[in-house]
Amino acid sequence: MDALEALRTRRTFPLPKLGEPGPDDALLARWLEAAVAAPDHGKLVPFRFLVVRGEGRRRLGELFERALLAERRDPPAAEREKMRTNPLRVPLVLIAWAAVRPDHPKIPEIEQIEAVAAAVENLLVAIHASGFGAKWATGFPAYSPTVREGLGLPPSARIVAIVYVGTPRLGQEIPPRPGPGEIARLWPEDRPFPG
Numbered sequence: 001m002d003a004l005e006a007l008r009t010r011r012t013f014p015l016p017k018l019g020e021p022g023p024d025d026a027l028l029a030r031w032l033e034a035a036v037a038a039p040d041h042g043k044l045v046p047f048r049f050l051v052v053r054g055e056g057r058r059r060l061g062e063l064f065e066r067a068l069l070a071e072r073r074d075p076p077a078a079e080r081e082k083m084r085t086n087p088l089r090v091p092l093v094l095i096a097w098a099a100v101r102p103d104h105p106k107i108p109e110i111e112q113i114e115a116v117a118a119a120v121e122n123l124l125v126a127i128h129a130s131g132f133g134a135k136w137a138t139g140f141p142a143y144s145p146t147v148r149e150g151l152g153l154p155p156s157a158r159i160v161a162i163v164y165v166g167t168p169r170l171g172q173e174i175p176p177r178p179g180p181g182e183i184a185r186l187w188p189e190d191r192p193f194p195g
């Protein structure tokens, strides 16, 4: 698959459509190399990843559930169950976080986080181009201080993505996407591209 085709056909796989196996270490290393090829203003290297697999996934699910109970009043039982079991549904979970330098004199925090978001997209495309599937999730765990602390991350850390990775077990359609004429306008003519 060439790069443009990989970009065009990447799509999110819901967790029930992902299964064993996950990648071996050599392939995972290549994905991470692709991820950190993202643009990085000031070369601050804000990219960080936690690699969670095997037994670690159970501990991660327990941490998500503990955080939910600590930070939300009376969460529904189904939500608790989801938090606890989501990581166990795939062979590999990658937590992408930004090692933000909050007081950097030139590069604002948002640009450091944007660099990590660009790395996450690179990662997703690399995963797809290798024949695996993934889902970028955030939701409650990404913004929970209990989760951040439980993962051993500093207070300045920003979790950008919880990426669930596995082998596609079922097909997944590419969702409808806007055409160039819907999202691009010629300026200053002010009409849709290509127009």
Ligand SMILES: Cc1cc2nc3c(=O)[nH]c(=O)nc-3n(C[C@H](O)[C@H](O)[C@H](O)COP(=O)(O)O)c2cc1C
Pocket: 010, 011, 012, 013, 136, 137, 138, 139, 175
């Ligand atoms: C910052 C960010 C956070 C996301 N968080 C979630 C999430 O919590 N749950 C989820 O199902 N999808 C999440 N997604 C994935 C999008 O829902 C998904 O990309 C979108 O539905 C388009 O589908 P596609 O990836 O197949 O094109 C997130 C995507 C981004 C960029």
